[in-house]
Amino acid sequence: MSSPEYYIKSYCLIRDGKVSKNGEILFSDDSEEFPAFIKSAYKHFETDYSKFFKMDNLSKLAFMGAEVLLCENEEQNTALVLSNRASSLDTDRKHQAAISKESGAFASPAVFVYTLPNICMGEISIRHKLYSENSFFIFAEFNPYLLSDYANDLLISGKANEVLCGWVDYDKGKYDAFLYVIAKKGMLPHNTGELTKLYRTK
Amino acid sequence: MSELKQELKEKIIEQLNLEDVSVDEIANDDPLFGEGLGLDSIDALELIVMLDKDYGIRLADPKEGRKIFESIDTMAAYIAANRTN
Numbered sequence: 001m002s003s004p005e006y007y008i009k010s011y012c013l014i015r016d017g018k019v020s021k022n023g024e025i026l027f028s029d030d031s032e033e034f035p036a037f038i039k040s041a042y043k044h045f046e047t048d049y050s051k052f053f054k055m056d057n058l059s060k061l062a063f064m065g066a067e068v069l070l071c072e073n074e075e076q077n078t079a080l081v082l083s084n085r086a087s088s089l090d091t092d093r094k095h096q097a098a099i100s101k102e103s104g105a106f107a108s109p110a111v112f113v114y115t116l117p118n119i120c121m122g123e124i125s126i127r128h129k130l131y132s133e134n135s136f137f138i139f140a141e142f143n144p145y146l147l148s149d150y151a152n153d154l155l156i157s158g159k160a161n162e163v164l165c166g167w168v169d170y171d172k173g174k175y176d177a178f179l180y181v182i183a184k185k186g187m188l189p190h191n192t193g194e195l196t197k198l199y200r201t202k
Numbered sequence: 203m204s205e206l207k208q209e210l211k212e213k214i215i216e217q218l219n220l221e222d223v224s225v226d227e228i229a230n231d232d233p234l235f236g237e238g239l240g241l242d243s244i245d246a247l248e249l250i251v252m253l254d255k256d257y258g259i260r261l262a263d264p265k266e267g268r269k270i271f272e273s274i275d276t277m278a279a280y281i282a283a284n285r286t287n
Contacts (some may be wrong), residue, residue: 050240053221106255109247110218 006155007186009162011198012068014041014061014177021068022187023201034175038064045071054110055123056091057175058084062120062168063127065179069164070128073181079160080121080134081150082179086171087138088117120168133159142167142178144195151182151190167199206278217252218245230274238273246271258286 013020019027019041027044031037038060042052047067055063062082070078091114099105113119118136125134133154137146151163166179178199182190188198211225214234218241232238235246246264249271253259259281261267270280 050220050222053219054244104255106251108251109244113244 006152006182006184006190008188008190008194008198009181009183009186010069011166011178011180012065013198013201014065015175019064019068026068034061034170034173049127051123055120056088056111056114058086058088058090058117058168058170059114059120059123061170061175061177062179063123065166065168065177066124066128066164069179069181070124073128073162075162075183076130077132077161078128078130078181079132079151079154079163080124080130081137081147081154081163081165082118082121082135082168083137083139083143083147084117084167084169085138085140086169088115088119090171091115124164142196142199144192144199148190148192148195155182155184203278203282206282207274210274210277210281213252213256214239214249218248228274230278232273234271234273234277241271249277253281256287257281257284259284 010022017029017031017037018025027041029037029040031040034057041064045067052060052063091111095107095111095115098111099107117138118134121134121136124130125132135150137143139146147165151165154160154163161183163182164179165182166177168177168179169175180195180198188194207230208225211228214220214228215223215225220239223239228239235241246267250261250264250267253261270276
């Protein structure tokens with residue numbers, strides 16, 4: 001379903017060592033490892049939020065994407081609708097390894113709290129003081145159909161004034177984020193064709 | 203005792219991912235929670251696990267942590283008196 005009255009207000013891609021917003025590369029880094037890359041991005045954007053370093057990789061990825069899009073966003077009723085393929089598997093494995101040690105199992109509370117993918121939306125909500133609707137979906141691949149339907153429904157029903165949507169996937173060092181804000185005014189029409197085109201942007 | 207305090211500062215920075223804090227910046231009597239290092243409830247749980255894993259101390263009541271984790275001074279004193287490894 002497409003909805004001509006809603007628009008893509010802005011979008012952000014984080015992949016291949018680059019952070020871009022609305023097609024413009026804002027930051028790039030040669031770091032091969034995600035932790036080094038995302039730390040460099042954090043410093044580049046002069047993000048002052050020490051709790052960032054306590055997050056797992058998935059939350060850092062989602063947080064940075066939201067930071068790029070919501071840093072100047074004054075709309076408090078912004079719903080969050082995110083999705084990915086790997087859920088929180090990267091952190092799940094760390095937790096499993098910690099509790100499986102034969103020499104003594106000690107679960108880390110700081111790791112355990114991230115063994116759900118929707119925790120990343122909690123981090124975004126805390127940072128941007130959002131008390132809005134949120135949902136996290138697991139798909140085999142980016143699914144613009146369900147995301148657009150869901151976002152439109154939130155806007156039509158009045159449950160949100162804007163929606164931060166997208167794909168934020170992290171597993172085994174590989175990362176891919178495509179986040180976008182849907183609003184009543186914007187730069188591009190909100191439809192599955194446009195979303196697919198933007199997602200496939202290199 | 204001063205070695206233990208130094209060790210605790212290093213462990214806290216590493217295990218609680220205090221990226222922008224150095225050992226020199228933590229005074230022995232600084233509050234660890236609230237206005238001091240600003241640790242939160244998950245950090246408190248991590249400290250309880252650390253006591254168990256590294257010093258063989260199991261807190262029967264997590265509320266005991268409030269006094270034990272007031273500062274590096276109080277942590278070091280409690281560990282010195284109760285450690286089993």
